[in-house]
Amino acid sequence: MSWNDDWRRVRAVALKDLTAERRSKSGLNAVTFLGVLVLMLFGFALGPDTESLRDAAIGAIWLAILFSGVLAFNRSYQLELDGGALEPLLLYPGSRWSIFAGKLLANLAFVGLVELIVIPVAMVLFHVSVPAGWGAQLGVTLLGTIGFVTLGTFYAAMSSRSRSREVLLPLLLFPMMIPVLLGAVEASTSLMEGNVMRDAGAWIRMLLVYDVVFLAAALAVFEFVIEV
Amino acid sequence: MESVVSRATGVPIASREVRWTTVGIVGLVLLVVAQLYGVLTSPPDRDMGHLQKIMYVHVPAAWNAMLAFLLVALASLRYLWKGRLADDLLAASAAEVGMLLTGLTLALGMIWGKPTWGIWWTWEPRLTSTAVLFFMFVAYLILRTFVDDAERRAQWSAVVGLLGALNVPIVYMSVRWWRTLHQMQSSPMTLDSSYTWPLRVNAIALMLLMAYAVAHRYRSAIMTQTADELMDRLALQGAPGGGGSRA
Numbered sequence: 001m002s003w004n005d006d007w008r009r010v011r012a013v014a015l016k017d018l019t020a021e022r023r024s025k026s027g028l029n030a031v032t033f034l035g036v037l038v039l040m041l042f043g044f045a046l047g048p049d050t051e052s053l054r055d056a057a058i059g060a061i062w063l064a065i066l067f068s069g070v071l072a073f074n075r076s077y078q079l080e081l082d083g084g085a086l087e088p089l090l091l092y093p094g095s096r097w098s099i100f101a102g103k104l105l106a107n108l109a110f111v112g113l114v115e116l117i118v119i120p121v122a123m124v125l126f127h128v129s130v131p132a133g134w135g136a137q138l139g140v141t142l143l144g145t146i147g148f149v150t151l152g153t154f155y156a157a158m159s160s161r162s163r164s165r166e167v168l169l170p171l172l173l174f175p176m177m178i179p180v181l182l183g184a185v186e187a188s189t190s191l192m193e194g195n196v197m198r199d200a201g202a203w204i205r206m207l208l209v210y211d212v213v214f215l216a217a218a219l220a221v222f223e224f225v226i227e228v
Numbered sequence: 229m230e231s232v233v234s235r236a237t238g239v240p241i242a243s244r245e246v247r248w249t250t251v252g253i254v255g256l257v258l259l260v261v262a263q264l265y266g267v268l269t270s271p272p273d274r275d276m277g278h279l280q281k282i283m284y285v286h287v288p289a290a291w292n293a294m295l296a297f298l299l300v301a302l303a304s305l306r307y308l309w310k311g312r313l314a315d316d317l318l319a320a321s322a323a324e325v326g327m328l329l330t331g332l333t334l335a336l337g338m339i340w341g342k343p344t345w346g347i348w349w350t351w352e353p354r355l356t357s358t359a360v361l362f363f364m365f366v367a368y369l370i371l372r373t374f375v376d377d378a379e380r381r382a383q384w385s386a387v388v389g390l391l392g393a394l395n396v397p398i399v400y401m402s403v404r405w406w407r408t409l410h411q412m413q414s415s416p417m418t419l420d421s422s423y424t425w426p427l428r429v430n431a432i433a434l435m436l437l438m439a440y441a442v443a444h445r446y447r448s449a450i451m452t453q454t455a456d457e458l459m460d461r462l463a464l465q466g467a468p469g470g471g472g473s474r475a
Contacts, residue, residue, distance in 0.1 A: 151391075154391075155388075158371070158375075158384045158387075158388075162371070162374045162375050163374045163375075163376075164374055168370065168371060168374055171363075171366070171367045171370055171371075172367045172371060172388060174363075175360055175363040175364045175367060175392075175395075176364075176391065176392070176395050178360055178399055178402070178403070179395070179398045179399055179401075179402040182402045182403065182406050183402060186405075186406065199405075202405065203405075206398070206401070206402055206405075209398070210398055213394060213398070214391070214394070217390070217391060217394060218391075221308070221387050221390070221391075224308060224383050224386070224387055225383065225384060225387055227383075228377070228379055228380040228383045228384070
């Protein structure tokens, strides 16, 4: 099995998931709407004062992404299970990790699309203007999203096939998300304030280490999860 | 003595029962002695007064909780490596005891924090990481109750236990960067010698009790597993008394 074959397999799984999503759009619509709804709820909970809204904006964005995105991951396997398609998918020759990598890419695209709507809406609702270093902000968002989607896609392979999957996934996922949440929120906040304390770099490195560690770990142990 | 051996775990259920009971009794006696020793001999702290005595349970509980978590990680790794169901049951037993100890650490920390800092909870690194550890133990145990198939449960919880262990240092580092306000970590180095010995003896006593509790839970998990297998075999054979391989 060459690297090329693996990559073709990854791409096929990702495109299959994205095509299924594009044809129904029900998942994307529901999850995006929920994300915006969570932002509205934060707005009501934190009151109409512009200053406090602005201070809470980045945290609210990340919680909206976590709370809405978590619904996407179970779906990614649920579609396979409903159609009885998981076993055939496992029967195809090739490595197991390519299935995970394909689903990971599809979920990344999915959550990225949700963010594309949720973040601008949050900026409007919470009175945040486009920051000067928006490139770095995008980088932070990307790193945080990769960490979130990696573990979300990984744990959903278990939760989607157990009882009470709706409860199980957040219970497994959210305690693991604390470094991502801290790193992304702190790095973004620091960049917003012009990185005066020069601490954004440390948080970005932490996010990078987190992503690499858990991406490698998830790819390595995925076959233990999917084969039983 | 005739002993029934579980096929899946390969562990005889009557093994080493007496030895672990002795460990439990020794641990309990030592704990009572060490607590009395700590409460009676160590002088009141300059700032905290007798409130400091909470340390004799709080700190040993925290240390032993870390030990329990290490045991979960090692047993999980061994399960993935060797595929013996017994290792999974050991990890689960250690996780139960670990959850209890992290819960105890948190509760005592809060009871100590209220009069000392004036607040029940502070977002201090070690306190916060312990809370995260507690939630990871809880999630691990909840996962186990949600999965019925023994092999699937073992495989999944081993993976969750391992990823959780990977996350512990990252959580700790990130929370420490985020907030730093705590009392220096209590270790024999930061303490006056009048507090050191009671702390050490208490930690050892609690460790013995933990070992006893883990062994006891492990034993009962093996028994449950063996009973399940016997029931299955009985149901398959349809004749009473037909099951049970002899070792």
